[in-house]
Amino acid sequence: MSERFFIEYPPKAAEVTFDEAESQHLAKVMRANLGDVVVGFDGKGTEYQIELTTIGKKKVVGTVRSQAEVSREASRRLTLAVALPKGDRQRWLVEKCVELGVTRLVPLLTKRGVAQPVEKAIERLRRAVVEASKQCERNHLMVVEQGQSLEEVFASRPAASYLLHPSGEAIHHDAIVPAKEVLAIIGPEGGFTDEEVAEAAEHGCQIVSLGPRILRVETAALAIATLVTALPGP
Template identity: 50%
Template structure:
């Protein structure tokens, strides 16, 4: 209430993280709480019509938070932290909890009412095994040849399919 300078009678918009948003009116402000009166509830989809999953080897420190914020802002559906031989950071449960809080902050900032998911860390092998074959899959590799780069048929598949997954390796690249 202090940060927003909320007063009784002010209109606020809330979201629950699963696609519902609520129009509410501030009814009471006390030192430690704010009471709201819900005026309406509606399901509003602000998500793209395809699921985009990014499997990424997380960078160190504050760059993790920045990465999560930006992926959330551009509409990524799910992040899967990758465990790789050259990973510079291995996410702990505590770090993943902190990153999930960043998702909430970024969602508020960009007006997204469905929260991006952060899954448990996986190896690239586990990711490939668990990925449905109908999903369009990409691996970002700095030394890929032109004949292995995304083709027009890959781009068409993205447009017709509902899901895309991209794997992005660590700073030192994927090992063989």
């Protein structure tokens, strides 16, 4: 079987029990058979070769035959603080951030934000992280934080911190290359207020632009993610 399966709780012994959702996928969708060997991952970097020993409609059990630390992470840690777009665009954003190797996604609370990161929305996005990680063979789950204000984001920002805004100067690759951690802050569809931009500058964030065109939230997020993760490592 080529598909991968998430193990929410890393096995402490040789036996692994898949949760109900993964068990149903194995039994009903993949029509797994006893003796099949599947790939499991725990979201913390370990990949497992698992031989299936029990197959039920809601419970599939297997035995770990081998395991290894397998990292497919980007060369630097990237946090995106993003004012979430509306509707299905949120899930699309998360899927692509996972594929590009973003480390953390922080739903950003701004004055002009339109989509509020309520608990149900955060849980949906975290489930989307798992599904995207299964597809792209990433073994570390991207973290989706609870919603944070700009002040909370500034409080823990790394040295390489950027707020994306049309008024900023073009971002320079040379400034990113030596950084091990990068923070990129992206505003809502209505943009940041002048006060928010000024506050970011006061906290040491560089105000940068991705070009002369106005980008959608998810476009800007993926553009900066592609730039940061594609550069050679520090």
